Amino acid sequence: MALTGNLVGERPTFVTHLECSLTGERYEADTLHGLSAAGRPLLVRYDLAVAGKALSRGALETRPTDLWRWRELLPVRHAASIVSLGEIETPLIPIPGAAARGVIVKDEGRLPTGSFKARGLVMAVAMAKELGVTRIAMPTNGNAGAALAAYATRAGIETVVLCPDDTPEINVREIAAQGARVYRVNGLIDECGAIVGKGAAEGLWFDFSTLKEPYRIEGKKTMGLELAAQLGWRLPKAIFYPTGGGTGLIGMWKAFDELEALGWIGSERPKMFAVQASGCAPIVKAWEDGVEHAERWEDAQTIAMGIRVPKAVGDFLILRAVRESGGRAIAVDDADTLAAVDDCGRRDGLLLCPEGGATLAAWRKAVAEGWIDEGDEAVLFNCATGLKYPLADFSQTLDKNELPDLATL
């Protein structure tokens, strides 16, 4: 069955070690790790010279296009560790009505559990299973918790999920429906994270917070790998990415370096635009201040819950990628985000999530400010299905027994 096309047989993997993203200190692979001794994320390193001999672009192109086609660049050693819910390659969709001809949306809402969180979590859960973890806890604004619940349930791992008490209703409910225990907390995601950290220190569970284990980033980097393959082994001029914890942005940046090391792409990079909400823009502030680390954003508020992250442990990695790329961190107002969601639906028939809408608003701002040209090929990441978020009711009623003149409909 094509179903298991990438999941059977030998799985050569070329992981050599892990290293601290701040100090470069080496850590052993195949051992359970959280943050480095310096309290920073660990990055997985591969022997890309050998990997490049084992895999050609041509061979890759004959495989089914799901996430597991990239197995030589992923950390999982044993196919048996993988719990899959069908991690398809997400489509690229032009939105000429709401944006311009060169603008395409990568629609991550088509992944399992309806968001890009599936990429990171399917990888992290597989590695947790491989390394013997039996209980996981996580703070979440919603979508990550849903993905964790689904995959952990499938892997037979128990999960406890903590989310802010104003997390979208559908998220809270789907987490429980997919087998996790879920708690609403009177605090923001970093305060939920503090509770998870406390329980982890007590030995109650393994901490799956963003970037606090090394493998979600490896899953998320497939967004970059996939994009390069979909565009015929080149990259777009600009990428607009909704940035909360920033795993995906960091992951894509890592992916591009790995592809270049393999000789599959050149040294050109897209301008990376980290998109945040005006009501929670710690990365934008740090970018504007020219500093390497971001301060916690107090009183964080935005309708785009997925990017309501006051403090990101990978802040310096996000800022470094944005700066190296010649991009920017951009804050957009909620009103512009809502207008973008509305426009894209009504003009292009594509329902974005609020965070996806924020990337469209940011693209508009970037064009208006002259940071990019309207004709530049730009990719916007719609990180989740728009169906998870409240929509306004524009319906009218019709009485079957007293029909009006139908020409007025």
Added chain:
Amino acid sequence: MALTGNLVGERPTFVTHLECSLTGERYEADTLHGLSAAGRPLLVRYDLAVAGKALSRGALETRPTDLWRWRELLPVRHAASIVSLGEIETPLIPIPGAAARGVIVKDEGRLPTGSFKARGLVMAVAMAKELGVTRIAMPTNGNAGAALAAYATRAGIETVVLCPDDTPEINVREIAAQGARVYRVNGLIDECGAIVGKGAAEGLWFDFSTLKEPYRIEGKKTMGLELAAQLGWRLPKAIFYPTGGGTGLIGMWKAFDELEALGWIGSERPKMFAVQASGCAPIVKAWEDGVEHAERWEDAQTIAMGIRVPKAVGDFLILRAVRESGGRAIAVDDADTLAAVDDCGRRDGLLLCPEGGATLAAWRKAVAEGWIDEGDEAVLFNCATGLKYPLADFSQTLDKNELPDLATL
């Protein structure tokens, strides 16, 4: 770009004519048609002998896997008619927890607008555009209206959508968000259909009701084509299909015949199980009564809105396929449907829609009654994302200022 891999260049199509599904009367292709003179659905016919020379299985397997890879077996003549939102091949997902090892779910919730309706509507809208339609109306239980709205908006065609006033809230709202005008009617889908028919007779719009135009079925048949390709050019032992209007079941049956005519599969067929709800089971009643047409089901009630269809214009086609296949029409209680949705989420991490849950409930009934063996390879169609439907709230609350012993979480 792989994005347009199947949408560029010449599009050979092999349509010869249309024919009445009841009388076999011929109708001209490339002309706008509704029902046949006998008031029955029209079926699109192809010169499969010539198509089989133009396309080999090998050549097909080199194409991107989206719906448009099947272009030689589809009616669209010009790539410019196609409005795409990324009609990916939907994944096959085993559910060993809630069912058995041989049972796989085809997860149609990954399609644009979150349901299998995208298959039929992307095709019907492309043909409407090709044939010059500028205004469309449709009765819907929700998902079809959402797919129509999205594609028609993209195609620049105006749409009016009528739905029962108890249609799921998210559906009503997404239809408007994707650019259609939507009306809630105090009646069931066939009563909405009567209003659409009245307006069509007045020349106000083209009638897009299920099977009342010939092309939705051509889009839906790709479920059958895709399944055969995914399973390595063989078919499963049984297919469980949630059956309202039945377009997909009829379409798959047609697909299997076309694949056999091409010599790509043999004469074996799956047992086709048409799944309905006990509260609205006109096809089941007709099947049990041994008659060819179904009577309207009065006081239709079920939580599975998508199959709350009291009267289907293609009833005889559904019944014919089910009987020829050696399958059955099965009615399941809502309680069993809900239990199936719950089980699949909690055991396999996969959130089914109610109609998808009904197919799992029907599979369980079929095993219990001995209609199939538990070990038989069976495919269940989850026709939409489970995220569109209300879920129960199983969350608990946690006060960050008065944390309990975390070991109790």
